[in-house]
Amino acid sequence: MVEGDFIKGRGAQRNVHNRFDTYSHETRDDFLNYCAVEGDEVQDSKTTLIDTFPKTIVNKVNSPDVGMGFSLNPYQGCEHGCIYCYARNSHEYWGYSAGLDFEQKILVKRNAVELLEKKLSGRSWQAETIVLSGNTDCYQPIEKKLKITRQLLQTFLKYRHPVGIITKNALIQRDIDILKELAADNLVHVNLSVTSLHEETRRILEPRTASIKKRLETIEKLSVANIPVSVMMAPIIPAINSHEIMPLVKEVAERGARSVGYTIVRLNGSIGQIFTDWIKKALPDRAEKVLHQIENIHGGSLNDSRFGTRMKGEGKFAEQVEQQFKIARKKYLKDRLRTPLNLDLHEQFKDGQLKLF
Structure with missing residues (x-):
């Protein structure tokens, strides 16, 4: 599990302090020495599932930068372990660390599923x-067993309601039907989401995600099945995948x-600390270069909370990325259409079946 100081198979290399906790925790040297002598792992490597029963499931998204009005997340936390993931900070609201x-x-x-059905059948919902x-x-590893996402899709179909999906897991192929x-x-x-074409880059950035080969295969299979699919190159990280x-x-x-869309990396909240620790262990030869370039994109800080600039950055690097995408889209995606989803059928299926009168 551990090679030197690097925890293989995980993105974050440690837990960081939860800003909502009164007390902080640290791993002392004497404990590390004890583990080394006894052959024990410093950090429990197992994944734990915690059942929750929320009161609501559909969330209104107020950010003007995200491009969605409502979201639904059947799972909180994500075993994929992407080191840059903006969602890490949300785990602190549940009393956990944004790290491991x-x-x-x-x-x-x-x-x-029950909550979604209640929402879609509600009289006031448009x-x-x-x-x-x-x-x-929604397609992280545990979905293969639990099939909550599949049941949610069946519910959307039952009520003829439009749904978008964001994933980096080839498990979505299971639900092509x-x-x-x-x-x-x-x-x-x-x-x-396709962050890189190089498997080694994928492995260190996104340790428990589908391979690049499987993701490219997924795009092709969805397209052949006439299921509209787009790609997000997110995030673009200087000196890692920006080329x-x-x-x-x-x-x-x-x-x-x-x-194809993109975002430029920003390391908000605890993610700056987690990413800095990770890159100094995973890519020590270029760590300082990458961190400084990220700071240059966001006005001298690893974080950027400004609406309008936080997702794309600013400065010469951000301008170069924007120009490259304009050229790439014009060259490779010219005349391809992404049509708005159908909002008109749902009202006829409000009770789960077609209304004839």
Whole structure:
């Protein structure tokens, strides 16, 4: 599990202090020495599932930068372990660390399907696209067993309600049967995250995600099944994947992607500390260069909370990225359309079946 000081198979390399906790915790040298002598692991490597039963499941998104009105997350925390993930900070609201806890303590919303059905059948609800995975991936590893996301998609189909999906897991291929039915009425759009074309880069940035090969295969299979799929290159990190824009857009376009979007990395809240610790262990030869370039993009800070600039950055690097995407889209994605989802069918299926009168 541990090679030197690096925890393999995880993104974060330690837990960091939860800003809402009164007390902080530290790992003392005498404890580390004891573990070394006894052959014990310093950190429990197992993933723990924690059942929760929230009162609501559909969240209104107020950020003007995100591009969605409502989101739904069947899981909190994410075993994928992407080191840069903005959702890490949300784990602190549950009393956990944004570091290893985020990847190891997964909160499962056991009543998600029931809550969604109640929402969609409500008299006051007017159809508007709800995006699965606005925070954490709805197709993370435990979904293979629990199938909550699959049941949610069946519910969207039952009520003929539009749904968006964001994921970086090839497990979505399992649900192509439902997605095809949704797509037939223009009720679904999939956004697949592809951060790099290089497996080694994927492995260190996103340790428990689907391989690049499987993700490219997923784009192709969804496209062949007439399920509209786009790609998010998110985030772009200087000196790690920033050189891949043109070849990545070319590759996903050839696989059938309808559009490509991007964000530039920002390390808000506790993520700055987590990312800094990680990169000094994972990529020590370029750690300072990467950190300084991220700061240059965000006005001298690793974090950037300003609406309008926080997702794209500013300065020469940000301008170069923007220009590369303009060129790539014009060259590889010209005339491809991404049509708005159908909002008109839901009212006829408010009670779960077609109203004839």
